[in-house]
Amino acid sequence: MIDFNHPPYTGKEFEYMKKAVDNHKICGDGEFTKKCEQFMCDRFGYAASYLATSGTDALELAALLCDIKPGDEVILPSYTFCSTADAFVLRGAKLVFVDIRPDTMNIDETKIEDAITDKTKVIAVVHYAGVACEMDTIMDIARRHHLIVVEDAAQAFGSTYKGRYLGGIGDFGCFSFHETKNFSMGEGGAIVLPNLDNRDRCEIYREKGTDRSRFFRGQVDKYTWQDYGSSYLPSDLNAAYLWAQLEVYSEIYNDRMQTWNSYNEAFRPLADRGLVEQPVIPAECGHNAHMYYLKLKDLETRTRFIHYLHEHGVCAVFHYIPLHNSPAGRKFGRFSGEDVYTTKESERLVRLPLYYGLTDEQREHVIETVNDFFR
C-alpha cells in the first residue's frame, strides 16, 4: 500500500534531540527553537517568529493578539480546517463564512466586502494547498475598513505571493509543523510577525502572560506577570526534530516539487480530455508542493475513484466538509452570500500521496493506477 503521508524524516533528528538532552535544556526556547526561528526570519524575511505547540495554538495566539471580544465578527472561508475557526470562536467571535474561488479553492476576495459589517474585526485567510490568496486585494480591503488580517499559512511554509513569503503579508501569520505538513516536529507550529509592533504582546501571551522574553534579552531586570496568557512554547526536543529538516530545507522542497510536477505532467492528458481538473497556480503565486489534488466530475465519481485506488494499493483522501454545514459551524457562524462553490468543489476534490521520500516507483504506481481508473 502506498501511504497517503509519511512524516518527514532526514536521519539527523535523533542526533539533534540527543544534543538538546546533552544541553540540559529540553524545555521551550532552547538552542533548537532559536535556530528554527532564526531560519524563518533569515530565509523568509519575517521581523519575528516564534515556535508554537501547534498550528492551532499559533492561530489562538493570533486571535489573542487581535484582541477579539465576544460578538466581534471574523470573516473566513468555510472550506478550511476547523482550527482556523476554533481560535476565534474560543474568544467569543461570530464567524462569517465567505465562498471560495473554484480555481484555487481560496477565499473569493471579490465576496469579502459584502460580508463586512460594523462588527467585523478580522479577515482570516487560508492559503489552501500552499497557494496564496489574492493578497493585494485582501490587504486593500482590510486597510480601507480598518480590519486585521490573519494568514492561516499552515500549509504554506515557503510559498510566495508576488515574491513575498506568505505569513508575512498580513498582520499575523500562522504555520503548522504537524506531521502532515511539509516540515514537521510531530505537533507544532509557529507565529510570525511582519514588524516588531506586536512583538512584546506576542511574547507575553506566549509566555503565560509574563515578560520573560524581555528579561532574557536584558531589557528588564526581573520578569513578572504582565497580562493574561498561556503556554505556547514547544519543547526543544520537538524543535530539534524540526531543525533536522529545516537544515536541508531545499532538499525537502525539491523532492516534493518533483513529485508534484510529475503528477501534474502525467495527468495533463486526463485534464485535456475533460476527465479531471488539475490545481491552478496563479502567475503571481509560488507554491510549495504541499498538496497534489485532482477534481473529479462529482461526488459519486470521487467515491468510486478513492475506492478503486485503495483496491490497487494507493491511499487517496478527501477533505474538508465545509464548516458552515457542520454542527459547530451552524452554531457559531453564518454564510455570507451564496454557497456557489464551497460545497460543490469540496465534494469533487481528492488528494494523492505526496511526501518527502516517495520513491519514483511509488509515484509511477500512483500515476498508472489513476490512469487505469479512467480506462
Ligand SMILES: *Cc1c(COP(=O)(O)O)cnc(C)c1O
Ligand atoms: C494543519 C492545519 C491547521 C492546524 O495545524 P495543527 O498544527 O494541526 O494544529 C490549521 N489550518 C490549516 C489550514 C491546516 O492545514
